[in-house]
Amino acid sequence: MTGVSQATVSLVLNGRDDGSVRIAPETRERVLLAIRDTGYVADPVARRLAARHNRILGVFTYEPVFPAGTGDFYHPFLVGIEESAERLGCDLLLLTSAPVTDGRRRIFHDDNRLRLADGCVLLGRSLDRDELGRLVAEGHPFVSVGRRDDAGGPVPYVGADYTTATADVVRRTLDAGHTRLAYLGQGAGPESHADRFAGYRTALDAAGLPTRHEPTDRSPADLLDALLTAGVTAVMVEEYADGVALAAVAAERGLTVPADLSILALGDPTRPTTRDLEFTGFRIPRREMGWQAVEVLTGLLAAMPGTATQRLLPCQPVDGVTLLPPRH
Amino acid sequence: MTGVSQATVSLVLNGRDDGSVRIAPETRERVLLAIRDTGYVADPVARRLAARHNRILGVFTYEPVFPAGTGDFYHPFLVGIEESAERLGCDLLLLTSAPVTDGRRRIFHDDNRLRLADGCVLLGRSLDRDELGRLVAEGHPFVSVGRRDDAGGPVPYVGADYTTATADVVRRTLDAGHTRLAYLGQGAGPESHADRFAGYRTALDAAGLPTRHEPTDRSPADLLDALLTAGVTAVMVEEYADGVALAAVAAERGLTVPADLSILALGDPTRPTTRDLEFTGFRIPRREMGWQAVEVLTGLLAAMPGTATQRLLPCQPVDGVTLLPPRH
DNA sequence: TCAAGGCGCTAATACGAATTATCACGCCGA
DNA sequence: TCGGCGTGATAATTCGTATTAGCGCCTTGA
Numbered sequence: 001m002t003g004v005s006q007a008t009v010s011l012v013l014n015g016r017d018d019g020s021v022r023i024a025p026e027t028r029e030r031v032l033l034a035i036r037d038t039g040y041v042a043d044p045v046a047r048r049l050a051a052r053h054n055r056i057l058g059v060f061t062y063e064p065v066f067p068a069g070t071g072d073f074y075h076p077f078l079v080g081i082e083e084s085a086e087r088l089g090c091d092l093l094l095l096t097s098a099p100v101t102d103g104r105r106r107i108f109h110d111d112n113r114l115r116l117a118d119g120c121v122l123l124g125r126s127l128d129r130d131e132l133g134r135l136v137a138e139g140h141p142f143v144s145v146g147r148r149d150d151a152g153g154p155v156p157y158v159g160a161d162y163t164t165a166t167a168d169v170v171r172r173t174l175d176a177g178h179t180r181l182a183y184l185g186q187g188a189g190p191e192s193h194a195d196r197f198a199g200y201r202t203a204l205d206a207a208g209l210p211t212r213h214e215p216t217d218r219s220p221a222d223l224l225d226a227l228l229t230a231g232v233t234a235v236m237v238e239e240y241a242d243g244v245a246l247a248a249v250a251a252e253r254g255l256t257v258p259a260d261l262s263i264l265a266l267g268d269p270t271r272p273t274t275r276d277l278e279f280t281g282f283r284i285p286r287r288e289m290g291w292q293a294v295e296v297l298t299g300l301l302a303a304m305p306g307t308a309t310q311r312l313l314p315c316q317p318v319d320g321v322t323l324l325p326p327r328h
Numbered sequence: 329m330t331g332v333s334q335a336t337v338s339l340v341l342n343g344r345d346d347g348s349v350r351i352a353p354e355t356r357e358r359v360l361l362a363i364r365d366t367g368y369v370a371d372p373v374a375r376r377l378a379a380r381h382n383r384i385l386g387v388f389t390y391e392p393v394f395p396a397g398t399g400d401f402y403h404p405f406l407v408g409i410e411e412s413a414e415r416l417g418c419d420l421l422l423l424t425s426a427p428v429t430d431g432r433r434r435i436f437h438d439d440n441r442l443r444l445a446d447g448c449v450l451l452g453r454s455l456d457r458d459e460l461g462r463l464v465a466e467g468h469p470f471v472s473v474g475r476r477d478d479a480g481g482p483v484p485y486v487g488a489d490y491t492t493a494t495a496d497v498v499r500r501t502l503d504a505g506h507t508r509l510a511y512l513g514q515g516a517g518p519e520s521h522a523d524r525f526a527g528y529r530t531a532l533d534a535a536g537l538p539t540r541h542e543p544t545d546r547s548p549a550d551l552l553d554a555l556l557t558a559g560v561t562a563v564m565v566e567e568y569a570d571g572v573a574l575a576a577v578a579a580e581r582g583l584t585v586p587a588d589l590s591i592l593a594l595g596d597p598t599r600p601t602t603r604d605l606e607f608t609g610f611r612i613p614r615r616e617m618g619w620q621a622v623e624v625l626t627g628l629l630a631a632m633p634g635t636a637t638q639r640l641l642p643c644q645p646v647d648g649v650t651l652l653p654p655r656h
Numbered sequence: 657t658c659a660a661g662g663c664g665c666t667a668a669t670a671c672g673a674a675t676t677a678t679c680a681c682g683c684c685g686a
Numbered sequence: 687t688c689g690g691c692g693t694g695a696t697a698a699t700t701c702g703t704a705t706t707a708g709c710g711c712c713t714t715g716a
Contacts, residue, residue, distance in 0.1 A: 004665080004666085005665070005666050005667080006666090007665080007666060007667080007668095008664090008665065008666075011665095021664095022662095022663070022664060022665085023664070023665080024663090024664060024665085027664080027665085046671090048671095049670095049671050049672065049673090050670075050671055051671090052671075
């Protein structure tokens with residue numbers, strides 16, 4: 001249309017104006033006019049092929065991205081991720097095509113789409129160790145939402161400081177006068193659980209008090225029996241929903257929370273449950289985590305030296321109504 | 329590594345085995361082994377450039393995809409879309425990079441990423457007419473979630489049949505004995521509003537009863553006054569939250585819903601609101617709509633002749649507690 | 657007088673895969 | 687000996703863009 005070469009169009013299109021490249025203003029105008037007339041837009045795919053990056057951030061979750069039944073625990077993370085992506089002018093690629101093998105999605109498989117994105121945000125309570133190691137080994141730019149132990153190398157992450165937050169909750173409980181505390185949950189396995197338990201143990205050790213660990217495989221009723229028998233007056237629950245179930249059973253028995261038993265929630269519910277009782281404890285800064293995850297990722301991509309690639313954000317204390325001094 | 333050419337690797341990788349191409353089983357094995365050893369994966373972008381498709385479906389919303397404050401109205405659509413995409417082995421590209429101009433996101437702009445995806449799902453109460461027309465004119469494969477009027481050509485969509493659903497609600501209201509009904513909402517503008525109003529009008533016309541249209545720009549208190557003055561006994565509300573507000577004002581006045589005033593909800597809340605009162609009316613089959621939208625889109629992409637590209641799904645009636653016969 | 661550099665643009669190439677026309681080879685029959 | 691044929695693999699081209707070395711002419715300064 002304008003009688004210029006493809007290269008010139010490319011230069012005009014990209015507004016190249018630095019010293020090394022010059023386009024006569026008159027030519028530039030002609031080209032711009034033709035672009036406007038035709039509504040021409042460069043093919044993003046070809047563009048990406050040449051440029052080797054494409055302003056796409058991958059989002060990989062080990063559970064469905066839009067959880068139907070998990071009480072939207074992941075939703076706030078995604079809100080944060082989306083907000084950051086929008087601000088940065090990036091698109092998000094939800095890696096939904098990853099096939100499910102042995103009950104979980106796998107990043108690596110024979111038609112792995114990871115390289116579609118410049119980098120990747122990983123979401124999920126527990127990430128597969130092997131896959132994490134491979135990501136590190138192969139040098140894929142990625143960030144985990146949630147702290148992760150090293151996997152053959154440091155793992156970039158934006159996590160919540162469960163250890164400190166849990167220790168704080170324990171201290172508040174001790175300050176209220178409790179001396180017999182129990183921890184209800186796995187306390188091990190995923191980093192988020194281990195970290196909570198570490199905070200619990202540390203705070204009680206510092207106070208010279210014994211720890212007590214209750215597994216989650218019993219019925220709430222049996223659990224309550226065990227707690228009462230042991231004289232426990234305050235329980236820290238790893239999973240919010242377990243606290244709700246415990247409170248419900250206590251109510252059935254004619255006990256009141258927190259007068260007879262204090263219950264402290266170590267985070268937000270990951271399973272759907274009622275929220276009419278506002279538990280004392282802390283909240284996970286989920287949106288902020290998603291937000292910073294994208295920040296860390298783009299920092300990695302730009303190879304910005306100043307960016308901290310392992311971040312722990314403080315949790316937000318919640319006063320709530322489930323902590324009172326023990327009866328005796 | 330194997331001493332074969334790039335072409336051979338490509339052929340092996342894609343399992344080409346038709347008559348026109350032959351690979352010696354021994355060679356194929358060698359190549360497959362090397363692929364396994366190195367963990368090689370074809371670059372999806374280059375692949376797309378050559379093959380002209382890449383199993384990526386774009387998702388464009390005129391509001392944030394992960395709504396922070398809009399009460400998650402869009403969430404169920406996305407759940408459906410994700411489920412379909414996963415089943416089909418497609419990835420989803422959230423077009424978050426689209427810049428916001430004049431208060432809304434635009435699909436078309438100078439660095440339009442639409443073509444990164446094979447096709448696109450459009451989400452939003454009202455889509456921009458011009459952009460819709462351009463999508464049709466330029467032949468982009470896309471589907472709208474929600475019925476749309478023609479835009480220079482038929483628009484592929486998966487919508488909810490608001491007209492029929494609203495007419496049904498009106499009939500149920502008439503069957504309960506009401507004769508003075510009002511419609512609260514815009515009743516025009518977006519297709520979803522116009523369709524509801526059309527159903528409302530049709531059902532009342534058929535019954536030989538007058539229609540009454542209340543705009544939404546007044547305070548709930550003023551609105552209630554107007555309704556009572558006019559002797560209205562049942563109100564159909566376009567927007568759930570408006571119904572909640574109306575019920576709240578009624579309660580303040582000492583009136584009871586539905587004894588003194590029946591309120592019928594024409595769909596799910598799009599604004600955050602309380603849901604402790606279960607409104608009579610209908611629900612939008614959002615998940616199913618997302619599900620079928622992907623189906624229509626892939627039908628378009630595969631140019632399958634049998635696929636209906638305009639679908640209206642029935643809404644689900646809700647019995648609820650806000651409809652009773654009028655007092656007099 | 658001549659080398660150096662400015663000028664505006666383009667030819668050529670790279671990016672990484674998919675596809676196709678073609679080739680070398682060995683074998684068989686005439 | 688030669689042509690034809692089935693095999694198995696490859697060289698070359700394509701997709702649409704970004705990038706860069708250099709084109710030939712002219713000006714400048716030493």
